[in-house]
Each structure stands twice: as C-alpha cells, then as structure tokens.
Amino acid sequence: MNLKDFRYLLAVAEYGHFGRAAQACGVSQPTLSVQLRKLEEQLGVALFERDRKAVVPTSACERLIGHVRAAVAEVDAILAAARDLCDPLAGRFRLGIIPTLAPYLLPLVFAPLHEALPTLLLEPWEDQTLTLLDRLRAHELDAALLATEVDGSEFTSQPLFDEPFLAALPPEHPLTAREVVAEADLAQDVLVLADGHCLREQTLAACGQSGALGGTLRAASLSTLLSMVAAGYGTTLIPGLAAGTAQDMGIVLRPLHECTGRTVRLVWRSSFPRRAAAEAVGQVIGDRLRGFAKAAAHRV
Amino acid sequence: MNLKDFRYLLAVAEYGHFGRAAQACGVSQPTLSVQLRKLEEQLGVALFERDRKAVVPTSACERLIGHVRAAVAEVDAILAAARDLCDPLAGRFRLGIIPTLAPYLLPLVFAPLHEALPTLLLEPWEDQTLTLLDRLRAHELDAALLATEVDGSEFTSQPLFDEPFLAALPPEHPLTAREVVAEADLAQDVLVLADGHCLREQTLAACGQSGALGGTLRAASLSTLLSMVAAGYGTTLIPGLAAGTAQDMGIVLRPLHECTGRTVRLVWRSSFPRRAAAEAVGQVIGDRLRGFAKAAAHRV
DNA sequence: CAACCTGATAGGCAAGGCCTATCGGGATGG
DNA sequence: CCATCCCGATAGGCCTTGCCTATCAGGTTG
Structure with a gap:
C-alpha cells in the first residue's frame, strides 16, 4: 500500500x-x-x-x-x-533568559536578531536559572541565556561575552569617594537578591555575607534591589548592562578592584536538533554584546 | 515516502x-x-x-x-x-428497463431482489432500448433489461425468461369469438407504439403493417395503446405480463396461434467488473418470472 | 562492576517497484 | 482485405528498499 x-x-x-x-x-x-x-x-x-x-x-x-x-x-x-x-534557522525559537539579564539585554539584541535571522521567531521566557534548566530538560525551551557554568553532558553551552560587575552605591555613601571599590569593602552593607538568582550567589561570593539587611531583605528583582540602594539602604553589585538603569535612578557606580564579573552563556540540550539555530543566535548576541558590556562599565 | x-x-x-x-x-x-x-x-x-x-x-x-x-x-x-x-453484490446497481416491461415487471421483482440481495441498492431507469444501450456504453447504467437480442462483443447478455404476446381486442371485436387468434388476422386494425419501442417492431413483424390507424397513431406508451384498444379503435399485441392491466380495462385477450413472444434478457458491458452482481440480479428475476409470464397468458 | 535498557548500526535476505520488450486484440486506413 | 497503429496486459530481469537478527554504544541501576 x-x-x-x-x-x-x-x-x-x-x-x-x-x-x-x-x-x-x-x-x-x-x-x-x-x-x-x-x-x-x-x-x-x-x-x-x-x-x-x-x-x-x-x-x-x-x-x-x-x-x-x-x-x-x-x-x-x-x-x-x-x-x-527544513531550514533550522526558521521557526519558533524559545529562549530562556535570567531576570538579571533579560530587561537589559533583550532591547539590545532583539533588532539585530531579527535582522540577522529574519525567519527565526524569537520567544523569550524569563525565569531563574534552575527553572530554565528544568524547562530545557522538558523541551519547553530551545535554549537559555545563563550566567553560570553548566556541567555534565546533558547540556552544551557557548560563552557569549563577559559582563563585569559594578559597585552600586547610594549617592551619599562613603565609598563614592573612591575611584575603584574593593569587593570586600561592600560586605558590610551589601544587599542581595532572593534565593534562586545566580547574581545573589555571585555577589555573596565576591563580597562575603552581608552584615546589615542581607539576611532579611528578599528582593525578587534587580529593580527592587536598585530602588533599595538608591534609597540608601545599602550597596550591591550590579551587572554591567544594568549600569544605565542604575545611574538613571541616581545610584553611583564604581568599577571593582578585582574586576569581578560573570560570563553570559547560551545553553541548549546536547541532543537539540537545531544546534545551528542556537549557534546563530549565540553568534548574533555575542557580536552585539562583546565589548558593549565592558564599554558600559567604563563609561561610568 | x-x-x-x-x-x-x-x-x-x-x-x-x-x-x-x-x-x-x-x-x-x-x-x-x-x-x-x-x-x-x-x-x-x-x-x-x-x-x-x-x-x-x-x-x-x-x-x-x-x-x-x-x-x-x-x-x-x-x-x-x-x-x-469489495462485495460486488453490494452497492448501487443502476438497471435500465424498457417501458413495455417496467411497470409490469418491477412490482414483481422488487421484493424478491431485495430479499435475495439485501445489500444491493437497485436504481431502475426506464427508457427505450437504444437509449439504454447508449447509457450502458456511457457507464451510466450497470445493466439493462431488454427484449431484443444484442450482438457484438461489446455487451454480454443473459436470457431470463420468455414472455408470450397476447392478442388484445376490444370487447365487441369479431375476433373475440375465437379461442385462438392468428397473428395475421390482426393486421387489418393493429395499433402499434411509437418509434423506438421494440414492441412496435415485434408487433409489426408478427402481424404485418397496420391498415387503419397504424400510420397516424403514435402511442408513446403501452398504457395509451391499451386505452385506444379498450375504446375500440383497433387491436394490438401485448406482452404477457401486461395481461392483468389490459383485462382490468375491459380488453379481451386471446392466445396467439403461432405463440409469438419475446425473450427478456439482462444485458451488461462485457467489461463490467461486477458481473457477479449482474448475474445474481438476472438469476433472481429469471427465477421469479420463469413460468409466471406463461401462466399469466394461460389464465386468460 | 555487572547487568540492563535504549536507540543506532551492520549485514543479509526477500519482496517489490520499475524498466524494456513483447503480446493480443480491436480500430484504422490505403 | 491486409498492414498498421493504438492501447492495455504480460514476461523477465535489475536494483532498490523494507525488514530481519545480531551487535554496538552509552547511560542507568542494583
């Protein structure tokens, strides 16, 4: 038949x-x-x-x-x-992005992605790292932008760019007097995001446990955290791409002594069949952002 | 693929x-x-x-x-x-029937056909011989009941039963005095159907050309012809199966001296793929009618 | 570490799809 | 009336391919 x-x-x-x-x-x-x-x-x-x-x-x-x-x-x-x-570069592409990256990165890459990959229909999905990895495993995402390393053979990742952290200080803070701030100096009054944000762990790793509000504040978003800093409740580390937003809020930024930062990576299942699409997306984002993050930091 | x-x-x-x-x-x-x-x-x-x-x-x-x-x-x-x-005995079966047979035969065979071939959907189609053959050729009919021989290899036919003709006489007609009527005696005032009816040719062949109204009357149906006979305008030959109808109209019937009659055949295209269905239909009609036509004639 | 599970691969067999060449039988035409 | 043509069916052979069993590779489990 x-x-x-x-x-x-x-x-x-x-x-x-x-x-x-x-x-x-x-x-x-x-x-x-x-x-x-x-x-x-x-x-x-x-x-x-x-x-x-x-x-x-x-x-x-x-x-x-x-x-x-x-x-x-x-x-x-x-x-x-x-x-x-049959064109792997065409069709839906469900891209997970961590919350401390999404609002600052997406506006920068949306247009270039559409220009470079006009047939690719980007569907961003904002969530925390572990949730994104779960959704990747469940085939509910095609790839994700993370700021942490992913080990094991389950996933394949491609580093896109390095994003330096900056010290975020209230305008009246004593450390604003310095040109460069040492990470450890922030430990006294550093504020961090709620559990699950990779930026929380990275900040704590760089500065040490917060003495002041660190234990009680559970900021769910970087936006909340910046408001707290702007209001003088403490300091924090912010990723370079958030520099503009922070300055607009009156926050004073300073480069860090040890140049702490994070590497943004694109991650997908090793068995993902549209590897070409993932790599193309990574390429475009990397091209757009390489240098930009550092430049943003230096403009401080 | x-x-x-x-x-x-x-x-x-x-x-x-x-x-x-x-x-x-x-x-x-x-x-x-x-x-x-x-x-x-x-x-x-x-x-x-x-x-x-x-x-x-x-x-x-x-x-x-x-x-x-x-x-x-x-x-x-x-x-x-x-x-x-895939059952050749199931489905539509478009059966052509000549007009001098249809009204008398159909009521007799409809029920037996449905009983013997319950899955066969009989669709009768009444028309004159040549039209039926054209429709057979055009695949618009599956088979046809005719009273003429069909030659050539294009069609296959199966004789079903012999149908004797009867002399049909007005009640006051001189020939009613006889028990048996000779075909030639009808020639003087025999009435015939219009062109295209096989019964017309068969009647003329048996009795010779009509002298009286034969040239002008163009009866389109046996029913019309019978009315004319009943009204005393002439005589005619009728097929045995029409005996009951004729008698109900007051027509006097007599057997024919030379037992003129016609053979009813089922005809189908030689290439017709549902030959089994055709033969089954023929079988049922033949079984029902064999003897019946003669009996009807003898009951006169 | 052995056993097991799962999908991929290899090799071989048999079915079957497709070809060219030919047949058979009817229509056509000089 | 015979040669020719047309059209679908048939025969024989080639080669693809679908399927099998056996085995591999890599990961999980007891």
Whole structure:
C-alpha cells in the first residue's frame, strides 16, 4: 500500500488513459498497469473498467476517490510544511533568559536578531536559572541565556561575552569617594537578591555575607534591589548592562578592584536538533554584546 | 515516502519509545530507527530528539503531525470504504428497463431482489432500448433489461425468461369469438407504439403493417395503446405480463396461434467488473418470472 | 562492576517497484 | 482485405528498499 499508487490512481482517473497518466507520473505504462492492478487486489475493489476505447472509473472508484484526493493532499501538505520547516534557522525559537539579564539585554539584541535571522521567531521566557534548566530538560525551551557554568553532558553551552560587575552605591555613601571599590569593602552593607538568582550567589561570593539587611531583605528583582540602594539602604553589585538603569535612578557606580564579573552563556540540550539555530543566535548576541558590556562599565 | 513511515511516526510520537512503538507497529525496533531516520532525511526535518531517557517530538514534528494524522486517517477511510465496497453484490446497481416491461415487471421483482440481495441498492431507469444501450456504453447504467437480442462483443447478455404476446381486442371485436387468434388476422386494425419501442417492431413483424390507424397513431406508451384498444379503435399485441392491466380495462385477450413472444434478457458491458452482481440480479428475476409470464397468458 | 535498557548500526535476505520488450486484440486506413 | 497503429496486459530481469537478527554504544541501576 504505497502512496504512489494513489497518485497513479488519480492520474488514470484524470486522463482516462494509462499511457498519458504514466507520462504524467513519470513512469512507464506497464508500471501503472501492474501497480493499479495490485492496488485493486489489495483493496478488493475493481477501480477501473478497461475498454479498448476508454478507461472509466467504476462507481466504487468514484466513492473512494474523494478520500484518495484528500490523502494525497494531506501528504502534499506534509511535504510543503516540511519544506518550510527544513531550514533550522526558521521557526519558533524559545529562549530562556535570567531576570538579571533579560530587561537589559533583550532591547539590545532583539533588532539585530531579527535582522540577522529574519525567519527565526524569537520567544523569550524569563525565569531563574534552575527553572530554565528544568524547562530545557522538558523541551519547553530551545535554549537559555545563563550566567553560570553548566556541567555534565546533558547540556552544551557557548560563552557569549563577559559582563563585569559594578559597585552600586547610594549617592551619599562613603565609598563614592573612591575611584575603584574593593569587593570586600561592600560586605558590610551589601544587599542581595532572593534565593534562586545566580547574581545573589555571585555577589555573596565576591563580597562575603552581608552584615546589615542581607539576611532579611528578599528582593525578587534587580529593580527592587536598585530602588533599595538608591534609597540608601545599602550597596550591591550590579551587572554591567544594568549600569544605565542604575545611574538613571541616581545610584553611583564604581568599577571593582578585582574586576569581578560573570560570563553570559547560551545553553541548549546536547541532543537539540537545531544546534545551528542556537549557534546563530549565540553568534548574533555575542557580536552585539562583546565589548558593549565592558564599554558600559567604563563609561561610568 | 511510504505510508507506513507515517504510521511509525505517529506510533513513536504516541509512545515516546522506539521499542514500544515498534511492538505496536508489529516491526522490530531497528526498522523503526532506520525508517524514521530516512523519513527525517526525506523531509529534511528532524522529527524527534533522541535522548537516553525519552524520545520527544521536535516542534517541527508537532507542526507536521496534524497533517500526518489526517493523511493516515484518510488512508484508513479508503481501506474501510474499500472493505464496504469489495462485495460486488453490494452497492448501487443502476438497471435500465424498457417501458413495455417496467411497470409490469418491477412490482414483481422488487421484493424478491431485495430479499435475495439485501445489500444491493437497485436504481431502475426506464427508457427505450437504444437509449439504454447508449447509457450502458456511457457507464451510466450497470445493466439493462431488454427484449431484443444484442450482438457484438461489446455487451454480454443473459436470457431470463420468455414472455408470450397476447392478442388484445376490444370487447365487441369479431375476433373475440375465437379461442385462438392468428397473428395475421390482426393486421387489418393493429395499433402499434411509437418509434423506438421494440414492441412496435415485434408487433409489426408478427402481424404485418397496420391498415387503419397504424400510420397516424403514435402511442408513446403501452398504457395509451391499451386505452385506444379498450375504446375500440383497433387491436394490438401485448406482452404477457401486461395481461392483468389490459383485462382490468375491459380488453379481451386471446392466445396467439403461432405463440409469438419475446425473450427478456439482462444485458451488461462485457467489461463490467461486477458481473457477479449482474448475474445474481438476472438469476433472481429469471427465477421469479420463469413460468409466471406463461401462466399469466394461460389464465386468460 | 555487572547487568540492563535504549536507540543506532551492520549485514543479509526477500519482496517489490520499475524498466524494456513483447503480446493480443480491436480500430484504422490505403 | 491486409498492414498498421493504438492501447492495455504480460514476461523477465535489475536494483532498490523494507525488514530481519545480531551487535554496538552509552547511560542507568542494583
């Protein structure tokens, strides 16, 4: 029971002539004769009444031919859809992004991505690292932008750019007097994000445990944290791309003595079949951001 | 591009497991692996992401799978329809019948045909011999009941029963005095049907050209002819099965001296693929009518 | 570390799709 | 009336391909 046989059937029904139908199908006339006879045997139904003058579909054939046409049309639809889908750089691309990166990075890369990969339909999804990894595992995301290393063979990752951290200080803070701030000097009054944000762990690792509000404040977003800093409740580390936003809030920024920072990576399942799409996305983001993060930091 | 491949695809999508899908399809697991990989190459699209833990459809696959389901469903519909159609004794059977036979024969055979061939959907079509043959040629009829021989190899025919003619006389006609009427005696005032009715030619052949109204009367139906006879305008020959109707109109019937009659045949295209259905129909009609026509004539 | 599970791969067999060449039988035409 | 043509069926052979069993590779589990 081959699909071609159905095409043969339609051709013979259309032309009423084995020879011409065979020509239209690109096969020889005996092929059509044999295949159609086989089809008739398999279906247990005579499909055509052969006559010296003409080949006429039987009434049974006419009852079937609608379904045959529909089946062939569906298969053609499959082929057409596959042709559209066969470009790995086209179609949906569900990209997870961590919250401390999304609002600052997305506006920068959306246009370049659309320009470089016009057929790629980017669908950003903002969540914390572990959630993003779970969604990657569940095939609910195609790739994710993270700021942590991912080990194991389950995922493949591509470093895109290094993003330096900056010390974020209230305008009246004593450390604003310095050109460069040492990470350890922030430990006294550093504020951190809630559990689950990789920036929280990175900040604590660089500065040490906060003495003041660190234990009680559970800022769910960098935006909240910046407001707290701007209001003078403490200091924090911010990623370079957030520099502009922080300054707009009146926060004073300073480079860090040990140049602490993070590496933004694109991560996807090792078995992800559209590796080409992932790498292309990574390429565009990397090209746009390499240097930009550092420049943003230096503009302080 | 084989249909089975689509079934394999659906099975793997359903089970998320090559081994179980293979079992469901009744093939080995390597078969599925190979065939699906081929399908992926042919479509140019990765359909599944293989992982040690799970086999997950790609987003491309999810876009295609609706069409795949539809295509497979259509093919299944073809198979199901073919199973229903594969009985040659089932389905429409378009049966042509000449007008001098139809109103008398049909009421007798309709019930027996339905009883003997309950799945056969009889569609009677009343027309004159030549028109019926044209419609047979055009595949617009499956078979026809005629009262003439059909020569050539184009058609195959099966004699069903012999139908004697009877002399039909007005009540006051001189010939009513005889027990048996000679065909030639009717010649003087015999009335015949219009051109195209085989009964016209058969009557003229038996009795000779009509002297009286024969030239001007163009009765389109046996019913008209009988009314004319009943009204005393002339005589005619009627087929045996019309005896009851004629007597109800007050017409006097007499057997013919030379037992002139006609043979009713079932005729179909020699290439007609449902020969079995035609022969079965002929069998039922023959069984019902053999003897009946003669009995009707003798009851006069 | 051994056993097991799962999908991929290799090799071989048999079915079957397709080809060319030819047949058979009816229509056509000089 | 015979030669020719047309058209579908048939025969024989080639080669693809679908399927099998056996095995591999890599990961998980007891």
